[in-house]
Amino acid sequence: xxxxxxxxxxxxxxxxxxxxxxxxxxxxxxxxxxxxxxxxxxxxxxxxxxxxxxxxxxxxxxxxxxxxxxxxxxxxxxxxxxxxxxxxxxxxxxxxxxxxxxxxxxxxxxxxxxxxxxxxxxxxxxxxxxxxxxxxxxxxxxxxxxxxxxxxxxxxxxxxxxxxxxxxxxxxxxxxxxxxxxxxxxxxxxxxxxxxxxxxxxxxxxxxxxxxxxxxxxxxxxxxxxxxxxxxxxxxxxxxxxxxxxxxxxxxxxxxxxxxxxxxxxxxxxxxxxxxxxxxxxxxxxxx
Numbered sequence: 001x002x003x004x005x006x007x008x009x010x011x012x013x014x015x016x017x018x019x020x021x022x023x024x025x026x027x028x029x030x031x032x033x034x035x036x037x038x039x040x041x042x043x044x045x046x047x048x049x050x051x052x053x054x055x056x057x058x059x060x061x062x063x064x065x066x067x068x069x070x071x072x073x074x075x076x077x078x079x080x081x082x083x084x085x086x087x088x089x090x091x092x093x094x095x096x097x098x099x100x101x102x103x104x105x106x107x108x109x110x111x112x113x114x115x116x117x118x119x120x121x122x123x124x125x126x127x128x129x130x131x132x133x134x135x136x137x138x139x140x141x142x143x144x145x146x147x148x149x150x151x152x153x154x155x156x157x158x159x160x161x162x163x164x165x166x167x168x169x170x171x172x173x174x175x176x177x178x179x180x181x182x183x184x185x186x187x188x189x190x191x192x193x194x195x196x197x198x199x200x201x202x203x204x205x206x207x208x209x210x211x212x213x214x215x216x217x218x219x220x221x222x223x224x225x226x227x228x229x230x231x232x233x234x235x236x237x238x239x240x241x242x243x244x245x246x247x248x249x250x251x252x253x254x255x256x257x258x259x260x261x262x263x264x265x266x267x268x269x270x271x272x273x274x275x276x277x278x279x280x281x282x283x284x285x286x287x288x
Contacts, residue, residue, distance in 0.1 A: 025085060163277070172262055191250045192222075192237070
């Protein structure tokens with residue numbers, strides 16, 4: 001059984017938070033989790049309406065401010081999403097990534113959920129902040145869909161796609177994906193992307209079919225062994241080529257709502273492509 005007792009949600013203000021808050025509310029309601037909203041005060045967030053003075057900031061209600069901003073948008077249901085949940089707000093100052101990592105450790109968070117792009121944290125959240133959060137904590141990290149706009153109320157977990165990398169930690173991502181699929185009654189698909197087999201030659205690029213057959217055949221054998229050892233029931237996709245592009249294709253084919261990606265510790269093919277995967281797929285990514 002999957003246990004998620006506490007979810008840390010770094011909250012941007014006033015933008016880029018509602019969709020991930022909606023997703024967090026679904027998980028929190030299902031698992032009975034406490035939601036901890038963290039806002040790291042920056043010059044840009046103060047320009048957006050966060051109080052500047054220490055006294056005003058001490059008495060500022062982050063959650064109420066986020067809900068008030070959301071209610072300005074027609075169709076927002078954030079208030080009803082959070083109704084009945086245990087929600088606690090925290091404010092911090094300093095480096096955003098360091099504050100997130102330190103708070104996750106201090107709160108013993110089981111999951112960090114954050115938007116994949118931001119207004120007040122950084123123009124390039126995936127570049128600096130998320131990279132440091134990835135490397136600074138072992139806590140699983142959920143990043144919202146990297147799209148211009150995400151319909152906040154349309155999220156549900158019906159199909160789960162898990163990117164598999166064979167190695168000593170292969171069971172961790174598969175275990176997370178299988179447990180989430182079981183919790184929500186979702187269909188699970190495991191995807192393995194082997195190295196590309198395109199080669200350049202006279203007349204342009206061509207595929208070395210023998211090489212591809214060997215790679216795919218070896219991957220199939222390892223996948224069969226993985227399924228047998230773990231007892232996981234899942235569909236399987238094995239393909240070769242550019243990892244983010246192949247996984248984006250698999251997301252479309254499986255109609256996946258969530259991609260689980262094993263990315264910790266340092267190294268590994270999926271970790272190398274971690275940011276590219278988040279950019280390429282139009283759904284949330286859970287990196288474990």
